[in-house]
Amino acid sequence: MLADPMLPTPYRVTRVIRDTHDVFTLECAPPSASPAFAFAPGQFNMLYHFGVGEVPVSVSGDPGRAEALIHTIRAVGTVTNALQRVRRGDAIGVRGPFGNGWPLASTKGDDVVLVAGGIGLAPLRPVLYRLLAEREHYGKIVLLYGTRSPADILYARELEHWRARFDIDVQLSVDRADANWRGNVGVVTTLFERVKFDPLNTTAFVCGPEVMMRFAIVELERRGVADERIYLSMERNMKCAVGLCGRCQYGPSFVCRHGPVFRHDAVRRLFSAREV
């Protein structure tokens, strides 16, 4: 329970990883007196660059490794550009964790299909850590990951490591590449042809640009995955993160408080509404 959810705690940056030309990962450590940071996969924090502003960012680290708080961030605006310039030893403010996270407990016994697009792999990485830590509780695990180009691939080493395992099917595709690329080229939804899972007992977690999620849903439904087994991570501008300011209102819900993960049948109408 947060003492004051609006009050950021200063965290010390312990490591900065340049993932791609515009994506970076910050590893942070809590103040020495603070308890370890506990979170559920899919939850997010508000990261505060002092003097610049605050942004919501999903936690992308391992929930089982509470000593390091990890966020992967794409530099797209004022605050994220400022965060890109922080160095080891700098302090940033952290509020959180907020939101509901992916429903991992209720998926035990299922095949689990993760569909990630671009930076959408970051909020799903903690899910993979959890699934692999409790591998025996799940059926097939499939990761379909699409990104812009080979240079934009996130967590390349980990992807290689996961691909080398025999108990997870990792498929990767890029939207554009030259002839030196030996992997798949095409949108992420084309990867569904490459994998097998039991649609009646599959739970799907989808995270990426909304248009990508719409097409991923079509493919999942075409294969017989039920609406109530498809979960999406929605992205809206979040400010307070506790459901007070209304900035992230999404129909009757606040993404920060009732989301960011929604079951597809709960947001189906909203998902195709242009006015929301």
Next chain:
Amino acid sequence: MKQLDEFLAEHSFFRGLPREYLELVAGCATNVRFDAGSFIAREGEDADYFYLIRHGKVALELFVLNKSTHTVETLGPGDILGWSWLVPPYRWRFDARAVELTRAIALDGKCLRGKCESDHDLGYHLLKRFTFVLSQRLEATRLQLMDIFGAAAS
């Protein structure tokens, strides 16, 4: 031939095709193999065949003068390669290169074109199937053109 027959019958592309047509199509089929790096088709060449990929990976490439070759799409096991045999002037629009060792069933499109002309029911069955493939490729291409991962995300 019986093995090819069975393979075609089990392939999702030909699922539901009447037996007599399946046998006719199988009569136009041969088992082929392409080594990694070899070209299956070159842009501008006569498109006399299309392929059901059984194993491996094929890159559809576009050569741009003074620039590196651009991979438009890759195809893998289960995919159909080639629709230019259906559309005049029946020439390949892209290069098709085996990225890795690729095994496929080659279907003689020139032969099938003639059979479709003389038997419109067969033509309808094949066009229906190719329309589905083309609609999926078009959908994917539109999404690709949007460059969705290049735009804002967090």
